[in-house]
Amino acid sequence: MLVTPIATAPALPVIATERDLRLDLFRGVALWLIFLDHIPGNILNWFTIRNYGFSDATEIFIFISGYTAAFVYGRAMHERGLVIASARILRRAWQIYVAHIFLFTIFMAEIAYVAATFDNPLYAEEMNILDFLKQPDVTIFQALLLKFKPVNMDVLPLYIVLLLLFPPMLWMLLRQPGFALAGSALVYVLAWNFDWNLPAYPNGVWFFNPFAWQLLFVFGAWCALGGAQRLSYLLRSRYVMALAIGYLIFAFAITLTWYIEPLARFVPQWLSDWMYPIDKTNLDVLRFAHFLALAAVTVRFIPRDWPGLKSPFLQPAIVCGQHSLEIFCLGVFLAFAGQFIISEWSGGPVVQSLISLAGILIMVATAKLISWYKYIEGRSPTSRVKTPDADLAGGGA
Amino acid sequence: MRFVVAIFAASALAGLALAAASGGAARADPPPEECDVPQSFLESDIELPRVTAEVKTKHRLDISVIGTGSSSIAGPDGTRLAYPAQLEEALKSKLTGVEIKLTAHVQPRATTAAMVQGLVKILADDKPSLVIWQAGTSDALSGIEPEDFRNSLDQGVAQIQAADADVILMNMQYSPRTESMLDVSTYADVMRWVAQQRSALLFDRLAIMHYWNDAGTFDLYTATKKYDMARRVHECIARALASQIINSAHLDAVRMQTTR
Numbered sequence: 001m002l003v004t005p006i007a008t009a010p011a012l013p014v015i016a017t018e019r020d021l022r023l024d025l026f027r028g029v030a031l032w033l034i035f036l037d038h039i040p041g042n043i044l045n046w047f048t049i050r051n052y053g054f055s056d057a058t059e060i061f062i063f064i065s066g067y068t069a070a071f072v073y074g075r076a077m078h079e080r081g082l083v084i085a086s087a088r089i090l091r092r093a094w095q096i097y098v099a100h101i102f103l104f105t106i107f108m109a110e111i112a113y114v115a116a117t118f119d120n121p122l123y124a125e126e127m128n129i130l131d132f133l134k135q136p137d138v139t140i141f142q143a144l145l146l147k148f149k150p151v152n153m154d155v156l157p158l159y160i161v162l163l164l165l166f167p168p169m170l171w172m173l174l175r176q177p178g179f180a181l182a183g184s185a186l187v188y189v190l191a192w193n194f195d196w197n198l199p200a201y202p203n204g205v206w207f208f209n210p211f212a213w214q215l216l217f218v219f220g221a222w223c224a225l226g227g228a229q230r231l232s233y234l235l236r237s238r239y240v241m242a243l244a245i246g247y248l249i250f251a252f253a254i255t256l257t258w259y260i261e262p263l264a265r266f267v268p269q270w271l272s273d274w275m276y277p278i279d280k281t282n283l284d285v286l287r288f289a290h291f292l293a294l295a296a297v298t299v300r301f302i303p304r305d306w307p308g309l310k311s312p313f314l315q316p317a318i319v320c321g322q323h324s325l326e327i328f329c330l331g332v333f334l335a336f337a338g339q340f341i342i343s344e345w346s347g348g349p350v351v352q353s354l355i356s357l358a359g360i361l362i363m364v365a366t367a368k369l370i371s372w373y374k375y376i377e378g379r380s381p382t383s384r385v386k387t388p389d390a391d392l393a394g395g396g397a
Numbered sequence: 398m399r400f401v402v403a404i405f406a407a408s409a410l411a412g413l414a415l416a417a418a419s420g421g422a423a424r425a426d427p428p429p430e431e432c433d434v435p436q437s438f439l440e441s442d443i444e445l446p447r448v449t450a451e452v453k454t455k456h457r458l459d460i461s462v463i464g465t466g467s468s469s470i471a472g473p474d475g476t477r478l479a480y481p482a483q484l485e486e487a488l489k490s491k492l493t494g495v496e497i498k499l500t501a502h503v504q505p506r507a508t509t510a511a512m513v514q515g516l517v518k519i520l521a522d523d524k525p526s527l528v529i530w531q532a533g534t535s536d537a538l539s540g541i542e543p544e545d546f547r548n549s550l551d552q553g554v555a556q557i558q559a560a561d562a563d564v565i566l567m568n569m570q571y572s573p574r575t576e577s578m579l580d581v582s583t584y585a586d587v588m589r590w591v592a593q594q595r596s597a598l599l600f601d602r603l604a605i606m607h608y609w610n611d612a613g614t615f616d617l618y619t620a621t622k623k624y625d626m627a628r629r630v631h632e633c634i635a636r637a638l639a640s641q642i643i644n645s646a647h648l649d650a651v652r653m654q655t656t657r
Contacts, residue, residue, distance in 0.1 A: 040576040111578060118574050118620045122627035125466030126572040128506070128538050129579045151580045203540035264593065265442070276590055277547065280583075339577050343618045 021309040021318055022302060027064045028321030028367075031331055032360055033057035038152045038335035039342070043349040044356045051259070053251040054278055054290035058155065062213055063291065065159065065324070066220025073170055074225055086167035093163035099329050100156040104143050107150045110336055132202075142201035149200065152332060154207040161198070161210040162217045169218060173225050181227070184218035187211055192282060205281070212283040216291070235296055244293035251290050316364040323370045327363050334359040432614050432633035434605050439637060443598050445563040445646035451526040452648055457496040458488065461523040461562075463512055464531030466505040467570050470627045476501075478628040481529075483635035491639060492648060500525075508536050509549040516553055520560040527642070528557045529600070531567040533584040547587045554595045564597040565641070571606035573617055598645055600638055606630070 033048045034057045050056035069089070077085035115130045132139040132148075142148035146157040172180040190196065191211035198206045223231070234240050254275070257263040278284045308314060320327045338355040345351070452458050462468060462481040470479045481501035488497045500523050504512060509532045520528075530553065536546045550566075557564050568588045569581045585603050592599040610617045615630060643649060 040573070114574060114578075120574075120619065120621050120626065121471055121624050122617075122630055123570065123572050123575065124471055125505070125534055125538075126570065126575045126579060128466075129575055151578055200540060204542045261437075272593070276594075277543075277587070279544075281543070336577065343573060 020304055022298075022304060022306075023064050023067060024318045024321035025309065025314055026060055026298070026321070027068075027324050028317035028319070028327075030057040030060040030064070031320050031324060031327050031363065032317065034061065034155075034328070035331035035335055035359055035363065036356055038332065039338050039352070039356065042338075042356060043352045049294075051255060053248060053255055053294070054284070055287045055294065058208070058280075059216060059283075059287065059291040060294075061155070061324075062158075062162075062216045063220040063295070064321075066162075066217035067224040068220075069163070069166060069217075070170060070173065070221035070224035073166070074174060074221075077170055077174060082167070082171055085170065089163055089166050089170075093160050096156055096160050096163070096325060099325060100146075100153065100160070101144065103153060103156070103329055103332050104150070106333055106336060107153065108140075110340065111150075139201075145201075147199060147201035149207070152335065155328070157206070158208040158210055158213055162214055165210075165214070166217075166221075170221065173218070173221055177222055177225055177227060181218060181222045184215050188215040188283075197281070207281055209282045212281070216283060216288065235299055240296065241300060244296040247289060247293045248297065251286075251293075316360075316367075319367040319371055320363055323367045326370055327367050330363055330366055331359070334362060432609060432629075432636070434608060434637050438601060438605050438608065439641040439644060441598055441645060443596055443645065445527060445565075445598065445642065447526040447561060447563045448642065448646040449648070452492070452495055452646065456494060457498065458492070458527070459523060459525045460485075460488075460497070460499040460527045460529060461519055461525040462499060462501040462503075462529045462531070463516075463519060464501075464503055464529075464567070465507055465512075465535045466503075467534055468501065468531045469503045469505070470624065470631060472624055474624075478624070478631060479503075480631040480635040480638065483632050484529075484638050487635050487639035488642070491643060506535050506538075508539055508541055509533070509546055509553065510541070513549050513553040513556070516556050520557065520562065525562050527563045527565065529565045529567060529638070530554075530557070531602075533581060533588055534569045537569070537579055537581045537584045543583050543587050546584060547591060550588065550591045551595065554591060554597050558595065558597075563646075564595070565600050565638075566592050566597055567600040567638075568603045571603050571610060571617060573610065598641065600641060602634060605634070605637060609633070 033050075036042055036044050037048050037050065037057065039045075045051070048057065073085045073089055076088055111130060112133065115127075115133055118127075139148055146160065149157055169180060169184070172183070188211070191209060196211045197209045200206055219227075254267065257267055275286065278286050280287065302308075309318070338359055341355055342351060448458060462484075464481075468479060468481060469475055472478075476482060479501075481499060481503075485497055485499040488495075488499075500519075502515070502519055504515070512530075512532065532550060533546070554564050554566070566588050568585045572579070581603070589599055589601075591597070606615075606617065609615045609630075614633075615626065619626065
């Protein structure tokens with residue numbers, strides 16, 4: 001249902017040949033939502049999906065990136081072999097690393113500015129967060145090691161780790177997809193049982209545990225390499241659809257109780273004992289299930305050849321989704337800048353809305369500009385001259 | 398016209414009463430009436446039975462405040478201006494006839510795990526019927542794992558309740574300037590969850606200060622070296638906290654009885 005087979009050697013798994021615009025669309029929307037969520041206190045946060053269920057834009061983003069990585073590098077590995085495909089994956093990881101360090105520099109500039117200009121005895125305790133400026137040697141070194149990650153800068157390091165581990169995983173997915181997916185699930189379970197995670201600086205562990213989140217990435221890759229087709233009979237089942245919709249409604253009802261305090265009493269004690277806390281760091285099973293339900297419903301109601309995908313109204317999101325690494329970084333930067341404007345001048349709902357809207361427009365304009373550059377260089381994502389571009393998760397720069 | 402005179406007389410009386418309550422010290426500012434918070438921030442089904450019992454039977458109220466840097470204000474007058482001392486004042490003026498004893502244990506930079514270490518001694522020394530526990534900020538600052546934070550907090554609340562005291566958990570300050578560098582929301586969620594699980598009250602300082610900032614009561618983005626804003630914010634926190642305690646322990650009725 002998600003993929004069309006290509007005529008290859010029968011032993012090899014089927015790989016999608018055409019770019020599925022739905023992936024670009026939802027990744028573009030996820031990028032917008034991540035941008036909105038990264039401006040604290042933004043009134044438009046109320047429109048983002050994390051307020052209506054367990055999972056949020058991060059899940060969409062990681063899954064689609066796994067999907068596109070397998071889509072692009074799976075073909076490369078099939079046609080040109082393990083070494084070439086691995087080399088391209090590692091080059092992509094390096095690009096993301098450079099992008100992360102670039103964002104870190106902007107973050108440092110912001111912190112240094114706040115440290116130099118902001119003072120208020122009320123916040124003496126909170127200002128201790130600036131302590132790391134006293135030891136720039138240690139801090140910058142820890143940042144280069146991906147151990148020191150400021151707020152909202154956790155996603156790219158997760159990607160880097162996922163991509164570094166992707167070549168052997170992809171090799172396995174192309175031969176024994178079921179076995180590879182089971183292995184990924186096993187790592188997820190072991191990470192939960194043995195508290196596996198990577199260390200962070202100055203304390204603690206990674207906000208997005210790579211050992212847990214890899215499951216979503218690998219699941220995305222597995223879907224791209226024929227898994228989605230294997231699941232299509234499930235997706236056509238009325239019972240599965242009822243289950244998915246039922247779970248989405250349940251998650252929505254539970255989320256409501258977080259915001260409307262008096263409703264919390266309707267959640268039975270045994271249920272909250274069992275359910276909470278819903279752990280984002282380790283990709284709680286409830287979050288994963290929520291994403292699956294969301295994906296099942298979406299795939300059911302928006303088919304691959306849905307005419308709306310050609311509609312000009314959706315083009316802005318699609319074009320953002322096609323250049324996700326650049327637009328993701330831009331979004332993090334714009335969130336910083338937007339927050340800066342809100343704190344320097346005014347923080348009213350009108351200003352917040354204008355800043356959010358302006359940010360999205362800048363993201364769209366930049367994505368179109370990048371498309372144009374690729375077009376004049378003959379590497380448009382729609383042109384068949386060269387390999388398609390999977391951006392954040394894959395593709396050549 | 399008579400109405401206006403009555404209001405004048407009443408406010409003059411109120412002013413006198415206030416001056417008397419604060420030991421006759423002249424106040425530079427009137428009490429910040431404008432910082433009243435909507436009842437929805439302070440209402441809860443959870444009660445404070447040990448507070449109610451101590452006030453009703455012994456006519457006294459022993460409170461321990463445990464917290465980190467944001468439970469204090471720096472400077473020579475800091476202790477008197479920070480919310481614990483102001484809470485004591487507010488309760489004294491609202492609960493006439495009740496002996497109020499509040500002891501503040503401010504441990505700057507202490508993580509929740511470290512504060513739990515000191516609980517036994519505090520509970521033995523103060524024998525409080527109410528512990529106000531301000532936590533979360535230093536855990537967020539030192540990047541304590543939310544899971545570890547939850548366990549420490551849970552253990553501490555259980556320990557306090559076992560020592561026959563009610564608990565109010567106070568979460569972080571709303572600090573918009575440091576929001577992009579210090580994400581406290583995860584820790585705030587943990588506190589809400591522990592409070593719910595242990596039937597402890599939550600004083601949602603984060604939401605209340607956010608409300609003040611949105612309502613224009615305080616511009617929390619302001620950069621200043623002066624202590625005015627810190628003092629007023631702490632005064633307002635103390636007032637809100639006092640009314641939460643009085644509401645949840647049903648002390649309005651008690652006060653009526655003692656003053657009658």
